[in-house]
Amino acid sequence: MPKPTPVPDVQDLVLTIRRQRVILDADLARLYEVPGFRFNEAVKRNADRFPIDFRFQLLRQEFAALKMQATDHKVDTVNSSQIAMSSFRQRGARYLPWAFTEHGCLMAATVLNSPRAVQMSLFVIRAFVSMRAELMTGATILKRLAEIDRTLIEHDDALRAIWHQLQPLLQPPPEPPKRRIGFHS
Secondary structure, three states, X not given: OOOOOOOOOHHHHOEEEOOXXXXXXXXXXXXXXXXXXXXXXHHHHOHHHOOOOOEEEOOHHHHHHHHHHHHHXXXXXXXXXXXXXXXXXXXXXXXXXXXXXXXXXXXXXXXXXXXXXXXXXXXXXXXHHHHHHHHHHHHHHHHHHHHHHHHHHHHHHHHHHHHHHHHHHHOXXXXXXXXXXXXXX
16 A cells, blocks of 8 residues: 655745746646646646636746745745756756646646545645635734724824923913012002
8 A cells, every 4th residue: 555645735835926826837746746747748738728817837037036046045945945956857948837826726636637636636725725814814914003003193193282282281380470579559
């Protein structure tokens, strides 16, 4: 009986490219336990299932930036080492990686149609949902902080007006005039 493959932390594989959260094709192939060229073959055979908002091919500059980022971090994260070490070696210099969005990852699992692909697609989707929830929590916190900031500014203005009105009352009373000695008419 084969030993079950440990489930990687899928959130480490998610990158932000072109303001979208994506997973590269080599990482998806590794997750689904299929060779990268077979994975890309299956996707190409079903290209009509992958519109531009499901997957896109990286530009040379984007790929170079990813590689540069990977070498800057010196294998600090799983993501960096995988991009730097596997992409050129397995793909060759002429082929640029494909980036799959959340929906593209799910569609790739349906194209592969293996038990492992179905199982891992659940982890992938949960990772994207978890990241979206974290972003929403952060957005909610930022919105609340903005409300508190606005309230503090309003209160600051009100307190400043009260201070200016109280300032004359806080001054010591003027000294009464001294009585003059002698008779006054």
